[in-house]
Amino acid sequence: MARVVIRGGLLVTAADEVEADVLVEDEKVAALAARGSAAAEGWTAERVIDATGMYVIPGGVDAHTHMEMPFGGTVASDSFATGTRAAAWGGTTTVVDFAVQERGGSPRAALDAWHEKAAGQCAIDYSFHLIMSDVTAGALGEMDALVGEGVTSFKLFMAYPGALYSDDGRILRALQHAERSGATVMVHAENGIAIDVLVEQAVAEGRTAPRYHGETRPALLEAEATHRAIALARVAGGPPLYVVHVSAEEAVRELAAARDAGLPVFGETCPQYLFLSDEELARPGFEGAKYVCSTPLRPEGHGAALWRALRTDDLQVVSTDHCPFCFAEQKELGRGDFSLIPNGLPGVEHRMDLLHQAVVEGRISRRRWIEVACAAPARMFGLYGRKGTVAPGSDADIVVYDPAAEQVISAANHHMNVDYSAYEGRRVMGQVVTVLSRGETVVERRRWTGRAGWGTFVPRATCQLVG
């Protein structure tokens, strides 16, 4: 049996901050003990990791990534190999990615295809949601089997007509079926039909620069769709509803009202909505294309509302929606017409650091950092216990984090397979030092020791935040 002791650190979980040593046996956390008591406990180990002056935290759980996703006429530039490696470098040890059902295709075929893409490639553990883009009777009929295989969440799109979009009837049917099968429904809440009118008008009038991406996707149409999704979920009997990439203050109000009414409604936001604004979209030339994602970056005030909602638990999760496209070849597809810019931002590597910077700035507490980045996403998607905490019996997904290290985020030193950083030049306090994935050291004192294929598929239980 391989035994590792991590000693001398401050163990921070969503529930506690304790000066504790951690004993790892093979892939699991075996025991915790008061700092310095390893000898008294009779612990022996082949390896000791000195975490003096460091935080010892659970590996991050990023519940929203799109590795090598076909989208907008191209494919997201991070493969499962490069994207999970970059995630690990940034202290994330589990990603939940999305298998995409094709129009005319089946969820089963989508899941099989995504298993094939990821198998043997991932440096850390991974799991899948399923994007349902063709809500047929056959597709709904497959939902139960998928839930049984640990794919317990299904994303429906109210945006992107003609591509991933589902109308209200289809969304209602999916919600009804989820209610029966115990699944969670995730929604991309934007009124895509209305947005397409605004986009068409903008392009026809020659408003084709990246900034019009934001202007044609108003906050009101995010709030309206959020309200509608909540109403449909209620009509369906109330399966857990998770609204992805929330960016608008008005949408947060809809979530808060639903939660005040006791509904099982949850929301996620992403670092880009917390740290960036629509000013990035208005950068001169075509530079703004780097910041085209949906929902779009919003004016400054929305960020403050998102931070508040993270503190009050009206938003529960911060994930990245990592969906990178290279500026040089891929964002370029929309030069002269913003509607053709592939939607998505890179970010899987810097979520833990950016949120730690928010701790440094007093926006959230240290424990809330771990809650929104590790524990809550794990609970939301049926991973908690194994993932999202450091406790006896949990997977030994552990990060030794130096809160005093300073780093400058840059494409010159990041590990994501994309030619720009959305946070280029940003100085943050805090850096990952050592990362264990199921007991295996994948980053050791900022040296890569991981390997493609170490990560395994993790079947998930249903939502642990309800019932």
Ligand code: URP
């Ligand atoms: O712009 C985004 N968010 N791209 C990824 C696909 C999605 O809608 O999550």
Ligand code: ZN
């Ligand atoms: Zn069924």
Ligand code: ZN
């Ligand atoms: Zn989306």
Ligand code: ZN
């Ligand atoms: Zn996404």
